[in-house]
Amino acid sequence: MSSRPLLLIPARLASTRLPNKPLADIAGKPMIVHVLDRAREADLGPVVVACDDAGVAEIVTAAGGFAVLTRADHPSGSDRIFEAIGRFDPDGRHDVIVNVQGDLPTIEPAPIRAAAALLADEDVAIGTLAAEIRIEAERTNPNVVKAVGTEIAPGRLRALYFTRATAPWGDGPLFHHIGLYAYRRAALERFVALPPSPLERRERLEQLRALEAGMRIDIAVVDTVPLGVDTADDLEHARAALRSR
Structure with a gap:
């Protein structure tokens, strides 16, 4: 591809069904770090986590990633990543945006x-x-x-x-x-x-x-x-799947 992809991972802390979902521990790492690792392994371009919480941003940064803080009131992940793109790449260098959901730790x-x-x-x-x-x-x-x-x-x-x-x-x-x-x-x-x-x-x-x-x-x-983590049961399945790797 001749494009310049940018990978965005939206992460919202206030999940109603699974509170603090991005920080949930799976095999010794927060779920958001598992997704970050999978996105980096795709080797398409820079990977940015678009999050609404400073604690999530700190964990991403500690894992060697890049995080952008966005508003907490976005109605969807698409809106969240669009805000993050404007902050990370205001000059429009990246012409393809890949939205990797932050609750897909087995992707x-x-x-x-x-x-x-x-x-x-x-x-x-x-x-x-x-x-x-x-x-x-x-x-x-x-x-x-x-x-x-x-x-x-x-x-x-x-x-x-x-x-x-x-x-x-x-x-x-x-x-x-x-x-x-x-x-x-x-x-x-x-x-x-x-x-x-x-x-x-x-x-x-x-x-x-x-x-x-x-x-x-x-x-x-x-x-x-890939296993999407929306509930406590999903989280246990993800833990079992990633423990066996």
Whole structure:
């Protein structure tokens, strides 16, 4: 890629379901440091943690990372990283922004690179990830967001819709959307300036705002879904997974 990626990790301390989530200990390290390490291993460009707490920033700095303090009242991680970009790179040197969620301590470097690589096509505004659903119960679980797309190359879809419903109907694979995004910087700027869209409000899925605005999203299909940590049970699963490494 000829682009200059910047990797941003949004980290919000005041999680309602798991308080102080970025600082949760996993195998002897705070969760945010695990994500920082995985993002650095992707070797795409600088990695910055966008956080709303000085304690998180200090831990990131002690781990050899770079942190930017942002406002605490952002409605989404996208808004948080957009503020951080303006502080870290006001001159616009970085034209691709990779948003690695701060609660994915088991994310591997390869999927991060796969999302960014989608932007090698100049028509793509946003790249993201999905994995084929293998567990039957997940096909009907509204907490498992489905990515609906048309295959344009092996392992690559052009997104048509994202939904909590079971879709598409009929025989064939369903795809579990993974909330990691690579944005063209101009696309992110446009996205955060748009108001929440009708389908976004209805499905409670932020990425639908981009689709409703006519922005093209491509999806790289990967083998597995990284463990997202939202609850105490998720945290125990992450601890077990990373203890065995």
